Amino acid sequence: MVLFRRLLGEVLRRRRLEQGRTLRQLCGDARVSLGYMSEIERGQKEASSELLASICAALDVPLSEILSEVSDAVALAEAAALVRVRPLELRSDKVSSPAADGDVVASAA
Template sequence: MVLFRRSLGDVLRERRLERGLTLREVSAEARVSLGYISEIERGQKEASSELLASLCGALELPLSQVLREVSDAVALEEAAAAGATPIPVPAPRPDVVASAA
């Protein structure tokens, strides 16, 4: 069974580590307890939209990028669970911004 919260936690942890930030630093910037962020990263707690926005702000990531990465990860897990050959998803490029125009 694919859990959104687990995929979300994985993405948030990966992005935090890429930026070389500690849980303590993200906690202070997002104004969220360190323990709660840890539980979110481990997929043990659900993040509200407000909390997720605070975490994305602390990580200097657009919410849309995080949700896109989580969506891609969930799609890959679903395909694997169904026995399908997953289609590789390209890594997001932070220097490219999608336009609604």
Template sequence: MPILRTELGDVLREARLTQGKTLRDISSAARVSLGYLSEVERGQKEASSELLASISDALDVPMSDLLREVSDRFATAEALEEVAMMPMIPDTAQELLDSMPRR
């Protein structure tokens, strides 16, 4: 299962890079230190809701869009986890017989 701060950092970094902006551009506009913003993007620091609001404003992206993207990533990870936990379907009759409990 993914870690929230890691997924959030990835989403923030992708939004910034998509816009062609640097860490310095966003840190200046959001009034947060460049080092701290870098740690948030790398998933090493948890961002407060106030900090997220400042970063989303600096990116000119609604916070709801950022959080929706994080939510979508979690939903994908959960679905993949469910698939991984599903029992294997035998490919052959022999595999089916081998998977049945013996009496």
């Protein structure tokens, strides 16, 4: 299952690191506790819309840009999950697995 909060945290951390800023610096500018911001970046806590707006302002990045990046990451994660778990194809004479073609498949027994 794709967790939005984990992907959001990854995007926020990457943006902070691209700016060469420490977690402590960002927390001071965004007015959020160090521990809470760390949990957000690790995907352990959900950021409220108000807090997310404050973090984006501190990063000087539009909220829409962050959400767009997270949306792209969600789409990639969902696509990867579909590739990893694809049902077996059934034929009238036998059960055929597309794995012979190099695809990765899984089935539930």
